[in-house]
Amino acid sequence: MQPKVGIIMGSDSDLPVMQEAAKVLDDFDLSYELTVVSAHRTPDRVKEYAEEAADKGVKVIIAGAGGAAHLPGMTASHTSLPVIGVPIKTSKLSGLDSLYSIVQMPGGVPVATVGINGAENAGLLAIQMLGIANEDIRADFKAYKEKMANEVKETSVKLEELDYEEYLNENS
Structure with a gap:
């Protein structure tokens, strides 16, 4: 290739x-x-x-x-x-x-x-x-960006549910 x-x-x-x-x-x-x-x-x-x-x-x-x-x-x-x-x-x-x-x-x-x-x-x-x-590459990149955004949203929800000390203890 x-x-x-x-x-x-x-x-x-x-x-x-x-x-x-x-x-x-x-x-x-x-x-x-x-x-x-x-x-x-x-x-x-x-x-x-x-x-x-x-x-x-x-x-x-x-x-x-x-x-x-x-x-x-x-x-x-x-x-x-x-x-x-x-x-x-x-x-x-x-x-x-x-x-x-x-x-x-x-x-x-x-x-x-x-x-x-x-x-x-x-x-x-x-x-x-x-x-x-290349539309396929563009679609893959769009999916990458969406995955990244979802990870940030999940992190935000988790941080908001826990206090910062508990969050840091779970993620260190």
Whole structure:
């Protein structure tokens, strides 16, 4: 099966964060590929990946990067596919450097950006993008949102029935 989503990261140290995008796509039974391409150590590989992704069936690319976080922007500069950037939290600046690098793209090279370590939301955003052209995916996403809303309602009812201490004791 051709991958619908490409998940790329600058280093395998980003995998604990980026796996959350893969888990979301697994939950929706959507195909993806996951690999490491470094904007600084393998710039030719980034270019090649971005230029060939559409030919492999990829419709959306999720790119995670920490530090200078050039991977999402470099990828976007070499493809017409939508790119979602995931800033990875770093030890030096807690991911703010990554966030600023990804979100401040120059005009003409857009990158959708989620929050720091927001790979789960990146996966969900990719699903919404794919749902534009696929009613089944859109229906699955709608069911996901309804399930989430029902869980909040159930939590609210339970909290209202118990005092907060009892609720916390039961749910810890």
